[in-house]
Amino acid sequence: MSVRHNLLAILSLGPCYGYQLRTEYERRTGGARTLNVGQIYNTLDRLERDGLVQRAHTDDQGHVYYQVTDDGRVTAERWLHEGVPATFDEAIERLAMASTIAGADAAHLLRRHRAAATDHLRRLSARPASPPSSGEELAAAIALEARIAGAEAELRWLDRAEALLSRAAHDGVTRELPLSTDVPKRGRPARLTS
Amino acid sequence: MSVRHNLLAILSLGPCYGYQLRTEYERRTGGARTLNVGQIYNTLDRLERDGLVQRAHTDDQGHVYYQVTDDGRVTAERWLHEGVPATFDEAIERLAMASTIAGADAAHLLRRHRAAATDHLRRLSARPASPPSSGEELAAAIALEARIAGAEAELRWLDRAEALLSRAAHDGVTRELPLSTDVPKRGRPARLTS
DNA sequence: CGACACATGTAACACGTTACATGATTTG
DNA sequence: CAAATCATGTAACGTGTTACATGTGTCG
Numbered sequence: 001m002s003v004r005h006n007l008l009a010i011l012s013l014g015p016c017y018g019y020q021l022r023t024e025y026e027r028r029t030g031g032a033r034t035l036n037v038g039q040i041y042n043t044l045d046r047l048e049r050d051g052l053v054q055r056a057h058t059d060d061q062g063h064v065y066y067q068v069t070d071d072g073r074v075t076a077e078r079w080l081h082e083g084v085p086a087t088f089d090e091a092i093e094r095l096a097m098a099s100t101i102a103g104a105d106a107a108h109l110l111r112r113h114r115a116a117a118t119d120h121l122r123r124l125s126a127r128p129a130s131p132p133s134s135g136e137e138l139a140a141a142i143a144l145e146a147r148i149a150g151a152e153a154e155l156r157w158l159d160r161a162e163a164l165l166s167r168a169a170h171d172g173v174t175r176e177l178p179l180s181t182d183v184p185k186r187g188r189p190a191r192l193t194s
Numbered sequence: 195m196s197v198r199h200n201l202l203a204i205l206s207l208g209p210c211y212g213y214q215l216r217t218e219y220e221r222r223t224g225g226a227r228t229l230n231v232g233q234i235y236n237t238l239d240r241l242e243r244d245g246l247v248q249r250a251h252t253d254d255q256g257h258v259y260y261q262v263t264d265d266g267r268v269t270a271e272r273w274l275h276e277g278v279p280a281t282f283d284e285a286i287e288r289l290a291m292a293s294t295i296a297g298a299d300a301a302h303l304l305r306r307h308r309a310a311a312t313d314h315l316r317r318l319s320a321r322p323a324s325p326p327s328s329g330e331e332l333a334a335a336i337a338l339e340a341r342i343a344g345a346e347a348e349l350r351w352l353d354r355a356e357a358l359l360s361r362a363a364h365d366g367v368t369r370e371l372p373l374s375t376d377v378p379k380r381g382r383p384a385r386l387t388s
Numbered sequence: 389c390g391a392c393a394c395a396t397g398t399a400a401c402a403c404g405t406t407a408c409a410t411g412a413t414t415t416g
Numbered sequence: 417c418a419a420a421t422c423a424t425g426t427a428a429c430g431t432g433t434t435a436c437a438t439g440t441g442t443c444g
Contacts, residue, residue: 003432019395027330030337036433041397046431062440064396088282092340096333131361135371136221138362139290143224145354146286153347160339167325168332177329187442188392197404213423230405235425240403256412258424381414382420 002093003035003043005079008052008068009097012076014179015056017063018044024179028100029093047072080104084116088154091117095161102176106165114158121151196287197229197237199273202246202262203291206270208373209250211257212238218373222294223287241266274298278310282348285311289355296370300359308352315345 003025010016010024018040025035044066047053052072056065068076080098085091091113098104124147132138168175197219204210204218212234219229238260241247246266250259262270274292279285285307292298318341326332362369 001431004430017395018397028333030334032337032341037395038397038434038436039432042432045397062395088340088344092337096337096340099336100329100333131365132358133365133367135294135367135369138358138367138369139222139294139371140224141358142293142355143226143286143290145358146282146290146351147226149347149351149354150282150344152350153343156346157340157343160343161336164326164332164335164339171325171327173327173329173332175329175332177333184394185442186394186440188390188444190443195403198402211423212425231423232406232408232425233404236404239425256423378422379414380412380422382416382418384415 002090003039004047005076006093006097007040007043008047008072008076009080009101010179011053011066011068012073013101015065015067016179017059017065019184020063020180023184027180028177029096081109085113088150091154092157099165099175100177102178106175107162110158110162110165114155117151117154117158121148121155124148124151196284197233198241199270200287200291201234201237202241202266202270203274203295204373205247205260205262206267207295209259209261210373211253211259213378214257214374217378221374222371223290275303279307282344285348286351293359293369294371296372300369301356304352304356304359308349311345311348311352315342315349318342318345 006025006029007021010021010028016024019037021040021044022035022037026033044053048055048066051069052075053066053068056067058064080094080101081104085094095106095109095113098106098109124144127144132141165175200219200223201215204215204222210218213231215234215238216229216231220227238247242249242260245263246269247260247262250261252258274288274295275298279288289300289303289307292300292303318338321338326335359369
């Protein structure tokens with residue numbers, strides 16, 4: 001449910017065509033993942049099937065634009081702001097995407113994530129840490145430590161992210177990224193002359 | 195590729211029937227995830243299709259046993275010991291499973307994980323941390339910090355896991371879990387008389 | 389012209405998830 | 417008998433991944 005929601009969130013900024021979504025996706029996720037182009041068209045078909053996006057116009061260069069429906073806008077909004085991310089990875093995606101979206105309350109989202117992560121960590125730490133006395137308990141202890149370390153990491157990351165956000169605000173950095181306006185040029189790229 | 199490999203690793207300990215695999219899976223992963231039974235049969239079919247397991251005998255109670263093929267044994271072995279887990283989650287699964295398997299060199303696996311994680315963290319930290327001056331850089335910085343925090347968590351977890359393993363060895367805890375021998379009883383469970 | 393990036397799409401497949409059907413067995 | 421668990425399976429669906437086909441426009 002990740003690519004799907006990310007694309008929907010981008011489309012909520014305005015109509016895009018498929019190839020463009022790939023660029024926007026990478027800009028807004030720190031270039032962590034690169035999307036196979038085919039998957040974009042796949043996902044657009046599925047979003048359309050579910051009534052979250054519609055085909056819009058085709059421009060004079062043949063770009064096929066899609067736009068969110070009302071349903072899609074609500075869904076994107078909910079994905080960004082409601083509920084609690086189930087995994088660290090999902091939290092990252094949501095916050096990175098939210099930080100680039102005008103109107104998204106990244107600071108609020110961050111606080112909600114932190115509350116959830118704190119709670120999660122508290123629950124994990126609640127169990128008594130008597131040393132494992134069987135192979136089964138040992139495996140469980142190893143897995144439990146992993147979840148604890150993950151929750152701790154999430155909290156530390158949220159602190160650093162908050163610092164980044166407030167520093168950026170202080171420096172007057174405009175957080176929100178509008179859809180890119182520079183039109184990619186087709187054809188073989190000019191040779192680098194460095 | 196996770197359920198698949200875990201089931202294969204369990205089967206490399208000896209023939210199992212489907213429902214049994216569910217129990218073994220949960221014992222060996224700290225009960226983190228509970229598997230829908232249907233998925234077991236699904237996965238067994240796919241493993242059989244790929245020549246990694248075979249149907250074996252059916253016992254007098256109707257339990258349908260599966261056993262690994264030679265290919266399957268090699269694949270399980272490789273999954274546990276070769277290569278480097280791509281994600282934190284995969285590292286957890288592998289180490290927890292390996293810790294319960296006789297003949298698996300958990301300590302060796304752990305050292306390899308640590309080397310990979312150290313390297314990964316070093317690469318992530320290499321980039322200059324000049325404060326982001328655009329929304330795009332901000333998103334990238336947030337994502338990067340997440341990856342760094344995750345890598346740090348993995349290292350800390352590996353330290354704790356190593357401590358758990360060596361403490362268990364010192365305490366004489368038998369790490370390896372053989373396939374459970376207690377036969378589950380069918381039928382409605384006896385009422386708790388606490 | 390040939391290489392290469394932009395651009396759209398199709399088809400097949402992998403894995404995971406869930407709902408459902410079916411039946412045996414044991415307890416209350 | 418009714419309820420609950422053990423146990424096997426089937427069918428459908430969702431997302432992600434990849435390979436492939438096709439075509440356009442530009443640079444060298």
